[in-house]
Amino acid sequence: MSDHAPAALPEPPGLIGAGPPASMLVKLAEQAAACAPACCGAAATLTIDESGPAAESEPPTGLTHPDLAPLVAVQWESGEGPIPAAIRTGEPAGTDDLLAEDRWPEYRTVALDAGVRSCATLPFRHEGVTVTVTVCGFRPGLMDDQTRTATALVGDLATHTLVRDQRFEEVLTEADQLDTAIRTRPVVDQACGILMHILGCDAETAFEILRQRSQRTNSKLVDLAKTVVGNRGRGVEAEVVSEPHLLRGGLLPE
Known part of the structure; x- marks a missing residue:
């Protein structure tokens, strides 16, 4: 993970593009990281409301860096952390300084071991699908109002795009089943x-x-x-x- 903000501005959210959920989530994570000047990395996840954070298999996830994988995995395993909290409540979750945080002990340990001091997760729900965007920082105090607004805009538009593509895939599947029948x-x-x-x-x-x-x-x-x-x-x-x-x-x- 880099300690420097990306030099380039994020491409317009409308250009996130179509494709498999995992590849789109990677693009979303990259754009979210570019929106946060103090960000060292970002993650994006997609869950269906019926499955939630306690699903047997890990939901599709996009990361800006593989070092973030353990931080996401421990949250699915323990059912605790900013991502599960945001999914359950529908509200943003995170902390300005993990050293002073007493929630989510398993996540806190893994995050601090990776050098992460602050994080913020924003959830976006649309038609039964929840997309989360998590940005992480090496220093305390990651999110300011401008960063939150920009990240929220990217996340909201990306969620609508993902849901639209998912519904399109469902229609194609139904059409194929009907044709077979x-x-x-x-x-x-x-x-x-x-x-x-x-x-x-x-x-x-x-x-x-x-x-x-x-x-x-x-x-x-x-x-x-x-x-x-x-x-x-x-x-x-x-x-x-x-x-x-x-x-x-x-x-x-x-």
Whole structure:
């Protein structure tokens, strides 16, 4: 970590850009560091409100320097520190001097070992997503009003960008799932028709039989349907009727 402020001004927040959350968080951390003249490094994290700081896996994080990784990791492990506090309360958290700080003992120890004396975390929430920006300093008294305003502007705009991209990815995933369902539906319908003819059952029962066999054999429904269609249902009656749970469940007559 450098003891000097970055020479260049941060690029406009609107140019944070698109991409995977981790790469965008790195850019956000870099811009936050550039906004704070006394900053020696910065970190940015992204959490979904349902997971929070106690999630089993560490949330996506962007760092200006790898030396900051232990400072972030100890907060996720202990559930204490400025980042978890900011996520829980929705309010800024930090300290002007860690030597005089009695909260977050585990974080305090790791931070002081790294030479960090002050830190400030700003949280930004939008549509169920929380982004935090943490700036660290080698000296006490890191944040002034001008630094806080500039960091807040960068963080807020970045959060909206991250949420927008996340929603876009969700839409693409849903569209892909719908496309898959549309393309695979005909073969499932054919398999159901074969079962209806062989077993003398209705469409709902035929689909339920396919679904249960798919779960029990740990195979995809569409793959099982392709097998039924490819074999033209040969052997299906013997296999299905020999399964007692179908009889007990009332799907087929005894």
